[in-house]
Amino acid sequence: MSDITQDDVGYVAPAENAEQDLYHPKSWITKYVFCQDAKVIAIQYASTAIAIGLVALVLSWLMRLQLGFPDSFSFIEPEDYYQFITAHGMIMVVYLLTALFLGGFGNYMIPLMVGARDMAFPYVNMVSYWVYLTAVFVLIASFFVPGGPTGAGWTLYPPQAILSGTPGSDGGIILMLVSLALFIVGFTMGGLNYVVTVLQSRTRGMTLMRMPLTIWGIFVATVLALLAFPALFVGAIMMLLDKILGTSFFMPNIVELGEHLSYGGGSPILFQHLFWFFGHPEVYIVALPAFGIVSDLIAVHSRRHIFGYRMMVWAIVIIGALSFVVWAHHMYVSGMNPYFGFFFATTTLIIAIPTALKVYNWTLTLWKGNIRLNTPMLFAIGFIVTFLNGGITGLFLGNVAIDVPLSDTMFVVAHFHMVMGVAPMLVVFGAIYHWFPLITGKMYSETLGKFHFWVTFLGAYLIYFPMHYLGFVGVPRRYFELGDTQIFTESVGQLNAFISIMTFIVGFAQIVFFYNMFRSYAAGKKSEMNPWGAASLEWQTPEMPPGHGNWGKSLPLVYRWAYDYGVPGATHDFVPQNMAPKDVPMEKKARKSTRSRKA
Amino acid sequence: MITALIIVLVAVGSVVFHLMSPWWWTEIASNWGFIDTTIIITFWVTGVVYTAILLFVGYCIWKFRYKENRKVEYEPENHKLETWLTVLTSIGVVVMLAPGLIAWKQFITVPDDATEFEILGQQWQWNYRLPGKDGKLGKSDNRNITAENPFGVDSKDPNGKDDILIEADDLHLPIGKPVKLLLRSMDVLHNFYVPQFRGKMDIVPGMVTYFWFTPTRTGNFEVLCAELCGVGHHAMRGNVIVDDQASYDKWLGEQQTFAQTMAQYENGNKLGKTAGLALKPELGNATQKVSSQ
Numbered sequence: 001m002s003d004i005t006q007d008d009v010g011y012v013a014p015a016e017n018a019e020q021d022l023y024h025p026k027s028w029i030t031k032y033v034f035c036q037d038a039k040v041i042a043i044q045y046a047s048t049a050i051a052i053g054l055v056a057l058v059l060s061w062l063m064r065l066q067l068g069f070p071d072s073f074s075f076i077e078p079e080d081y082y083q084f085i086t087a088h089g090m091i092m093v094v095y096l097l098t099a100l101f102l103g104g105f106g107n108y109m110i111p112l113m114v115g116a117r118d119m120a121f122p123y124v125n126m127v128s129y130w131v132y133l134t135a136v137f138v139l140i141a142s143f144f145v146p147g148g149p150t151g152a153g154w155t156l157y158p159p160q161a162i163l164s165g166t167p168g169s170d171g172g173i174i175l176m177l178v179s180l181a182l183f184i185v186g187f188t189m190g191g192l193n194y195v196v197t198v199l200q201s202r203t204r205g206m207t208l209m210r211m212p213l214t215i216w217g218i219f220v221a222t223v224l225a226l227l228a229f230p231a232l233f234v235g236a237i238m239m240l241l242d243k244i245l246g247t248s249f250f251m252p253n254i255v256e257l258g259e260h261l262s263y264g265g266g267s268p269i270l271f272q273h274l275f276w277f278f279g280h281p282e283v284y285i286v287a288l289p290a291f292g293i294v295s296d297l298i299a300v301h302s303r304r305h306i307f308g309y310r311m312m313v314w315a316i317v318i319i320g321a322l323s324f325v326v327w328a329h330h331m332y333v334s335g336m337n338p339y340f341g342f343f344f345a346t347t348t349l350i351i352a353i354p355t356a357l358k359v360y361n362w363t364l365t366l367w368k369g370n371i372r373l374n375t376p377m378l379f380a381i382g383f384i385v386t387f388l389n390g391g392i393t394g395l396f397l398g399n400v401a402i403d404v405p406l407s408d409t410m411f412v413v414a415h416f417h418m419v420m421g422v423a424p425m426l427v428v429f430g431a432i433y434h435w436f437p438l439i440t441g442k443m444y445s446e447t448l449g450k451f452h453f454w455v456t457f458l459g460a461y462l463i464y465f466p467m468h469y470l471g472f473v474g475v476p477r478r479y480f481e482l483g484d485t486q487i488f489t490e491s492v493g494q495l496n497a498f499i500s501i502m503t504f505i506v507g508f509a510q511i512v513f514f515y516n517m518f519r520s521y522a523a524g525k526k527s528e529m530n531p532w533g534a535a536s537l538e539w540q541t542p543e544m545p546p547g548h549g550n551w552g553k554s555l556p557l558v559y560r561w562a563y564d565y566g567v568p569g570a571t572h573d574f575v576p577q578n579m580a581p582k583d584v585p586m587e588k589k590a591r592k593s594t595r596s597r598k599a
Numbered sequence: 600m601i602t603a604l605i606i607v608l609v610a611v612g613s614v615v616f617h618l619m620s621p622w623w624w625t626e627i628a629s630n631w632g633f634i635d636t637t638i639i640i641t642f643w644v645t646g647v648v649y650t651a652i653l654l655f656v657g658y659c660i661w662k663f664r665y666k667e668n669r670k671v672e673y674e675p676e677n678h679k680l681e682t683w684l685t686v687l688t689s690i691g692v693v694v695m696l697a698p699g700l701i702a703w704k705q706f707i708t709v710p711d712d713a714t715e716f717e718i719l720g721q722q723w724q725w726n727y728r729l730p731g732k733d734g735k736l737g738k739s740d741n742r743n744i745t746a747e748n749p750f751g752v753d754s755k756d757p758n759g760k761d762d763i764l765i766e767a768d769d770l771h772l773p774i775g776k777p778v779k780l781l782l783r784s785m786d787v788l789h790n791f792y793v794p795q796f797r798g799k800m801d802i803v804p805g806m807v808t809y810f811w812f813t814p815t816r817t818g819n820f821e822v823l824c825a826e827l828c829g830v831g832h833h834a835m836r837g838n839v840i841v842d843d844q845a846s847y848d849k850w851l852g853e854q855q856t857f858a859q860t861m862a863q864y865e866n867g868n869k870l871g872k873t874a875g876l877a878l879k880p881e882l883g884n885a886t887q888k889v890s891s892q
Contacts, residue, residue: 082830160828165828254786254787254804266805268803305675308676309676352688369659369672370669399695399699401700401706402634404631458605474625481833491621567673
């Protein structure tokens with residue numbers, strides 16, 4: 001333990017990192033539009049992601065209208081429904097969550113938390129955002145081409161994705177694939193930047209094993225993304241070729257509605273392997289930053305160090321590595337070689353061990369802490385509940401034989417929404433509340449924040465917990481309507497209606513969140529410096545919000561890990577990372593006893 | 600206090616919901632009861648862990664609620680505790696994984712006496728091909744598909760002559776006999792799913808996939824397509840009727856063989872249903888049917 005607490009750091013030499021040459025904006029445009037400051041880029045990324053996320057929210061309402069009240073909304077045709085679910089899924093996973101965690105939180109937090117003035121490559125960082133924005137516009141454009149956006153499901157499985165029985169199989173799918181390729185190009189620029197900054201630009205004393213878990217989560221997630229996205233890129237390009245040039249990478253011999261198509265010899269399963277080789281790590285690309293951030297929220301607001309820091313770090317690394325050898329658990333009933341099932345079920349359930357340890361350590365951080373139940377902490381607790389729930393249902397689906405009856409049912413929908421929809425979104429909200437004072441210098445309204453939490457958390461739980469049971473009944477996912485089916489009794493319809501009503505409530509409650517954010521930003525109370533009493537570096541900047549270059553004249557020196565809360569003998573309940581041991585105010589009696597302890 | 604109470608209520612409420620839920624699996628109609636057992640084992644292991652952790656969180660929130668002068672415990676690591684938790688979790692994982700792998704082994708090991716038959720999926724209907732008296736299916740390939748040969752059976756293969764073709768109609772199966780389903784697709788991915796049988800497998804164009812089961816209960820069971828296959832996906836339904844042997848034999852006797860349908864074609868008076876190949880306009884019809892439902 002001694003390598004991360006203050007004990008063995010006697011003296012830290014002054015900064016030897018060469019000062020970074022920063023681009024100083026000369027006009028409004030270079031300050032707020034084509035900006036190279038990671039903090040502004042972060043806000044741009046986050047705003048774009050949330051804006052497109054709202055489109056996904058509206059799409060989810062439309063699909064829930066259809067599912068909850070199948071006979072009442074004649075304007076929703078099957079084609080529309082399949083387009084809604086596809087766009088909703090793709091936006092949420094890629095354009096919202098990935099962009100928000102890495103482009104948004106990554107950009108804002110990495111330089112501040114590791115003590116850097118900015119990202120290693122500010123110009124590339126700026127280009128990354130503009131390419132991402134282009135990808136979003138291409139995605140939006142697909143709504144306006146003849147035939148509309150693709151309705152192939154977010155997994156875009158060929159052959160149907162590019163055949164005429166699927167909505168949007170002309171312009172829609174082409175723009176979707178182009179947009180994904182652009183997203184990956186943009187992300188790669190940003191991602192390299194995050195990795196290099198973490199490895200290269202940490203301030204003196206900020207060893208890897210002193211980094212806050214937020215940074216560990218974002219760092220490992222970025223590495224995963226850099227390795228996983230190329231598989232999707234390849235898949236997207238090959239499918240584009242199949243669509244546009246008539247190649248047959250994924251297309252076997254097909255008779256479509258009586259006509260022999262000119263394809264032959266390709267493999268639909270090959271695409272699935274490429275897709276999930278990206279798709280499974282993608283789950284952790286979203287989850288690992290959430291793991292990291294929530295660890296910090298829990299520690300700060302429990303006024304206690306994170307429990308088992310080193311195990312938490314290793315768990316992130318191990319989960320990240322294992323996430324590359326579990327992808328085919330999405331394909332147990334895909335028709336791949338059935339013997340893969342043994343391997344992938346085993347690796348999948350092994351991943352549960354480090355993941356469970358993380359859950360234990362979050363709860364053990366609460367143990368003997370001093371818990372402040374403010375809004376960020378409530379969201380963190382909501383995350384523990386929903387993530388645990390979603391993780392547990394993952395043990396059902398990962399266990400190959402159980403997946404047979406449950407795959408492609410609403411159980412799967414409930415599972416992945418709980419684990420990578422609700423849980424990470426709760427962290428996003430918690431993180432926004434937590435860092436709102438840092439980013440804006442203002443304080444948000446606790447009352448509105450708590451109201452937002454309870455409606456969102458309980459509402460989301462009521463949406464997704466019962467949904468699992470529809471899967472047990474056998475309700476398939478991606479069904480426009482259930483029709484007259486013996487086994488789907490009236491109660492199935494009633495539950496669907498209930499779930500739909502809850503989605504509208506939870507969705508509308510987000511207005512409170514936006515109101516709170518805008519109102520507090522415009523007219524909120526000014527926040528004091530470091531209002532939470534946090535020990536990590538981002539709160540120790542000379543100004544709040546931090547200025548261009550973050551650290552004023554000189555970079556901070558780091559003497560300890562980011563979790564020195566409740567240090568025995570210290571006068572205050574936290575010691576900032578950049579406080580030298582000799583400066584730590586100690587209680588008189590304690591000073592003696594700590595000395596004797598050291599001796 | 601209220602927060603702690605709500606967390607406890609979420610834990611208790613989830614358990615109560617589970618016990619009271621009217622939404623539960625359908626009565627099983629195949630030999631895959633062991634899969635259900637594995638699910639129950641998983642429910643017990645994970646349910647206990649879930650409830651325990653939520654109650655612990657609730658307790659912590661109440662017991663260690665903020666007080667100005669509370670001293671928190673400074674104990675960054677506790678190797679003994681972490682080791683114990685790792686070991687216990689690993690045991691839990693083994694308890695769940697072992698029956699899962701055993702069940703999977705059974706699922707992919709087809710008994711020798713299983714009768715093979717083919718399911719041919721197409722947008723958006725189910726077709727079946729049963730072996731005739733010789734007990735063997737003839738070779739088939741999508742490239743052979745024509746209006747008169749909708750299954751693409753190889754007309755040169757003698758095994759195929761007596762194959763029984765069922766186009767867009769109900770499938771009958773005899774009770775108590777293991778069947779191996781050979782799954783073939785004409786166009787896109789489909790998935791043959793009957794909730795009561797518990798089994799399920801994707802149907803992939805360009806290859807033949809399979810799974811097996813033994814029907815254990817007579818009755819009429821609905822087939823649902825479980826892999827998104829285009830705009831008519833949700834309307835791709837069918838029926839499997841599990842019969843006792845006598846009714847099954849009677850039904851089987853009434854079906855047409857490949858040779859018979861070909862002969863009818865050559866005679867120019869094709870009977871029976873139109874081949875599913877009736878062409879593009881059908882897409883419009885199918886979509887219409889789907890929307891009007």
